[in-house]
Amino acid sequence: MGLIFQNSEKFPTPRVIFKLKLLESLKEYNTFMINAGCNYLEVIRNEDQLLQYISSKEKVTCRIIGEGSNLLLVDDIQEDVLINRIEGISIIREDERTVWVEIGSGENWHQFVLWALEHDLGGIENLSLIPGTVGAAPMQNIGAYGVEQESVFSYLEAIELATGKKCTFQKEECRFDYRESIFKNEWKGRFYITRVVYRLNKPPHKINKSYGVIEDILKEWNITHPDIRDISKAVIHIRQSKLPDPKFIGNSGSFFKNPMISLQVLQSLKSTYPNVPSYPVDHQYAKIPAGWLIEHSGWKGKKVGNAGTYEKQALVIVNHGEATGQEIYYLAQKIARDVNKKFGIDLVPEVNIWP
Ligand code: FAD
Ligand code: NAP
Numbered sequence: 001m002g003l004i005f006q007n008s009e010k011f012p013t014p015r016v017i018f019k020l021k022l023l024e025s026l027k028e029y030n031t032f033m034i035n036a037g038c039n040y041l042e043v044i045r046n047e048d049q050l051l052q053y054i055s056s057k058e059k060v061t062c063r064i065i066g067e068g069s070n071l072l073l074v075d076d077i078q079e080d081v082l083i084n085r086i087e088g089i090s091i092i093r094e095d096e097r098t099v100w101v102e103i104g105s106g107e108n109w110h111q112f113v114l115w116a117l118e119h120d121l122g123g124i125e126n127l128s129l130i131p132g133t134v135g136a137a138p139m140q141n142i143g144a145y146g147v148e149q150e151s152v153f154s155y156l157e158a159i160e161l162a163t164g165k166k167c168t169f170q171k172e173e174c175r176f177d178y179r180e181s182i183f184k185n186e187w188k189g190r191f192y193i194t195r196v197v198y199r200l201n202k203p204p205h206k207i208n209k210s211y212g213v214i215e216d217i218l219k220e221w222n223i224t225h226p227d228i229r230d231i232s233k234a235v236i237h238i239r240q241s242k243l244p245d246p247k248f249i250g251n252s253g254s255f256f257k258n259p260m261i262s263l264q265v266l267q268s269l270k271s272t273y274p275n276v277p278s279y280p281v282d283h284q285y286a287k288i289p290a291g292w293l294i295e296h297s298g299w300k301g302k303k304v305g306n307a308g309t310y311e312k313q314a315l316v317i318v319n320h321g322e323a324t325g326q327e328i329y330y331l332a333q334k335i336a337r338d339v340n341k342k343f344g345i346d347l348v349p350e351v352n353i354w355p
Helices: 047-055 109-118 212-220 228-242 263-272 290-295 325-343
Strands: 002-006 013-017 037-044 062-065 071-073 077-084 089-094 098-104 153-160 166-170 191-201 250-254 260-262 285-287 307-309 316-319 352-354
Touching (some): 037 047, 047 153, 071 325, 109 228, 263 285
Parallel strands (some): 037 077
Antiparallel strands (some): 002 013, 250 316, 307 316
């Protein structure tokens, strides 16, 4: 039973909403493990099933979940939820240097990385062990350890939910940016991504080890000429030692984006906090690790009720047990407020907050 306030002209009258039917639980479909509900849930295994679902509705009002690893469910979803499990992986074209691979959007991203390594195809090894589905990767242009999926993205296929129309979008149309795409903004909720085509590289591979911590691990392992498998192993090792495994502790990875600030603002910040780390983005902006700002606002490893920040990486908000989505949301707000008070920098959530 929920309580909302109806606004009358003079004073608000509480109106009680009775939930007439039991909602389907989404707990096993989001890595924060929030026990929110939805009206109706269907697992989509292929395009025909999706088209059938669309044609059965007068008006489609639904949400799509892949593996729910970039979601915070603050409340029940009073809509249908489609769980994407569209499968398939095949090589559709190749030339001397490149292989074009088409992947069903419901395939697991890390399994795709392992498939690429088995076939000696390079380009996504730095993106090893990122949770989630292939279809969600273009949504926020997933990135890690100096690489973003856009560097190997070719095009994607999608179905417009309102009309059932099949569409193809080339890279330029997706407007990829730092943890952004057109699908997370102007076209939010409009398309169901069904297949993605990536352009992977045949050997000899270009190795991307510019991210300091990868070099450190390779040095420690005495690997002087790493191949793509070594990079993947190093990334997996670093991630496993630093990030909470959602199988055991609920989380959605980095809760906030790393803020970009102008070099001018950075200079004045450095005059007060000379140790603030920063990475140049271009000749005007630099990126500040949000985790550092949160840690230096006193939040690293802190617990408030059932929610908290991870002890090894303050940017990751965790569910210590039975946290509600609202508890996590309020904690995130508190953290952002404290960071703003101390550093004058606004933190923007990277996680999709529903409803
Ligand atoms: P979901 O969380 O299910 O959905 C995310 C959004 O995409 C929602 O808005 C959903 O509606 C939409 N969506 C999903 N599938 C489709 C589809 N087929 N068509 C249209 N819309 C769709 N992210 C990074 O970028 N880099 C990292 O290094 C990284 N590390 C992480 C580590 C941990 C421990 C965790 C828990 C998360 C991490 N993430 C990272 C975030 C997350 O893994 C990615 O954003 C991932 O791509 C989400 O995939 P998903 O299938 O779980 O998407
Ligand atoms: P980290 O290595 O402690 O570094 C903190 C931040 O500083 C990173 O987020 C990164 O920004 C930036 N950074 C560090 N070294 C850099 C370099 N050489 N060049 C440019 N930027 C640099 O970060 P972490 O939390 O352990 O994460 C490691 C990588 O995995 C990062 O790329 C991070 O984005 C990714 N990751 C993402 C999520 C998620 O949910 N989105 C969760 C875990 C890890 P960038 O984020 O832009 O790389």
